[in-house]
Amino acid sequence: MGKKRNSKGINVKDLDYFFYPKSVAVIGASGKKNKIGNVIMQNMVKAGYKGKLIPVNLHEKKILGRKCFSSIKKAPKTDMAIIAIPARFVPKTIIECAKAKVKAVIIVSAGFNEVGNTAITKELFQAMQKYPEMRVLGPNCLGVLHVKQGVDTMFLPRERLGRTPDGRISFASQSGAVGSTLIDWAAMKFYGINKFISFGNALDITVTDLLEYLNKDEKTKVICLYIEGLEEGRTFLETAKKVSKTTPIVVLKGGTTEPGKKAAVSHTGSIAGEARVIKAAFKQGHMIEAKTFEHLFNFARVLSNEPLTKGKKVQIITDGGGYAVLAADTVIKSGLELARMSKKSFNKLRKVVPPHAELKEVIDLTGDATKEMYKVATQAALKDKNVDMILLIVLFPPPLLEKEVVYEIIKLHKKQKKPIIVVSASGHYTEEQKSILEKEFVPTFTFPEDAAEALKALYDYSLFRGKIKR
């Protein structure tokens, strides 16, 4: 299923209606708290959606102070409709939407092929086939979060699930639970997300369509994917190959073991495919594989905010000896190398660092480090041609380190020609400083191993992009 519609390829303007709708109807809107159709209405309002928000409900007159319509047919003309009603009513409603010239439909309702309801799924698909110009996301999905435009179709209450700030990463997830909880986690950490799409069963819009769309989207610097199965492997692969040349794709695959695959089948009704084959395909498509949830956004943050690297030499600058040891270990283990600055750089540094500071492969400013020392050391590393990437370990607890060191780092990071990332572990005081860095798009990490792996991902992608002479 889905092939005929998908084969028509992607028209960017079609999908724009999902992210920049001038009007949105919520079919199944409700005045009753905790009802899905109520949560969606609430979230659109709280997201600050500026367009027209139109509740559709057979029995209610007004919802959240807005006039309610008994059907989409009777409602004013609308760009996007969100369908949140029982599965059995969905096919009929899809036809109504098409007749009402709705451009984009999100079906959040579940109860289709993912639970084996083939009859209703077929009926829905046939209804969709009749109106190929209307694009459909779902069913069995959360839809879209596009904070910049105040579009939030997720039916999870904001007090229970945070929303991310605007950013440079777009994220498409086959699983609503995985996608939304990652959004929640990213929100807590101030990771910026541009567009989030939960695409569920993908009866019309597939992950391939989303790749095409996001690649053409100027605001999206990196595409993150969570997928469990692929219906159209060949097309996906060809598209990914093309997209990777301009936009890095970081992918996390669920169902890489037999039992995991079995779980996936009953989840989004997708065929998980042979794990090894899919992994090989990722490599062929020059996608960057994330092995864990953390990798996904770790890699994406570095790839979206840092310039490509010209080599694998990492300069570690630290104020904690033990961290230098572990950071050096993890840089080496990840397949990168430690940089060693020139004598000239060391001489410059010697003038500002404490006499007992170590100036070797690792620059250990010791617990007496100040923001000035970080500044001078980072500047030296930026200038030194023996350094390709800079890994700053900034432990904030020592009393001499001014917390304003973050502003020095932000300044240096802005005009960088080399990647600069920060490791900083990590209690409440430290998290506060890290949030300032994150908001200014300086990637931060709690543990050195995560930082090293993210730099390795950047290195690999830089290699593919031809930035590095082999």
Add this chain to the structure above:
Amino acid sequence: MGKKRNSKGINVKDLDYFFYPKSVAVIGASGKKNKIGNVIMQNMVKAGYKGKLIPVNLHEKKILGRKCFSSIKKAPKTDMAIIAIPARFVPKTIIECAKAKVKAVIIVSAGFNEVGNTAITKELFQAMQKYPEMRVLGPNCLGVLHVKQGVDTMFLPRERLGRTPDGRISFASQSGAVGSTLIDWAAMKFYGINKFISFGNALDITVTDLLEYLNKDEKTKVICLYIEGLEEGRTFLETAKKVSKTTPIVVLKGGTTEPGKKAAVSHTGSIAGEARVIKAAFKQGHMIEAKTFEHLFNFARVLSNEPLTKGKKVQIITDGGGYAVLAADTVIKSGLELARMSKKSFNKLRKVVPPHAELKEVIDLTGDATKEMYKVATQAALKDKNVDMILLIVLFPPPLLEKEVVYEIIKLHKKQKKPIIVVSASGHYTEEQKSILEKEFVPTFTFPEDAAEALKALYDYSLFRGKIKR
């Protein structure tokens, strides 16, 4: 160095003075903010230390309202002394401490063998040798955090570095920076720590001594170690072998690569040793090796709070399909197996779960899950003999799930005979619920892979302890 003193073995009562001192002198105490001797005084007060706190300073009359003494000789008799003065004055002060019958000394001062100052290190060591009955921690260390007794000798301000709640894990770290920032991180996550010891250059008290001591300590259920090098490998190994039989040891090793090792030498003046040899030694000593910072406390929390397991079959219970897929993947990859409950259990469950809920290897309660469903499903898994360990995935955002589900889990966890751990990812609302679980010693994780690896560590240790028939 250090051999002669260490060879006398450990007398538990000796080390008790570090954790239960009736009186503490701070040599180098200061009234000036941000001075190390001031921060330590402040922290002892803020920690709620109930014993006698005695500032020692040549020039000041009163510090924090307490009468100041010009030297330890003139101060009242004291159990413990913290030395926070420049390195060159330390040897003389050590002799004074011994003459004043101080039982336990923490030298926080740096500037000894770790920076190549062999002369002063030798002088210090010789002074210590004369008074073997006085035990010394350090130099170049942070000393001790024992929250239950209000002992906090760390010279890092509390507003910059959090302190952990009381717990069942004790943690000895060679690196002060690594140790303290992990304490900070653990504090933010409400992980309980019983005794934290930063032992630095270990001129007297070594990690082996600490193993012996913590093994005899009733409050310590698991020992965590961060080490970079070992001076007395053989003794350490023999001790670890013995200790492991009653108390699990989780160890993170810094300096496992050549460059990392080089960094380690200049850090605590220790010899890092051949990484492979040390790793083999860990295995021989039945220690549980943590590969990352996160592993260290992840493994320790499960080992300290959960019963040993009788097998490798993990029952996953979830309210999010995508999480079930990834959790199944990670359980399998970690070397464990998925459980499958009996038909009888499934029949019981069928009565309470939603009709579309999956009852297979993974129990997917779906986004309609309630606390009652979690309770019934967990009870069934506890009773079912096909289940060895229980992995609850609890996603809190769906509106139907009462947040009080945590109290059901806490109740079930208390009378458990099988390990129960929780995965829950993870924004502010979720972190709140997780903190309630952590405070009641239910191990929580943000991502399934971390949970699976921790269960594997528990499985391995259970195997060693003979709980599992091979």
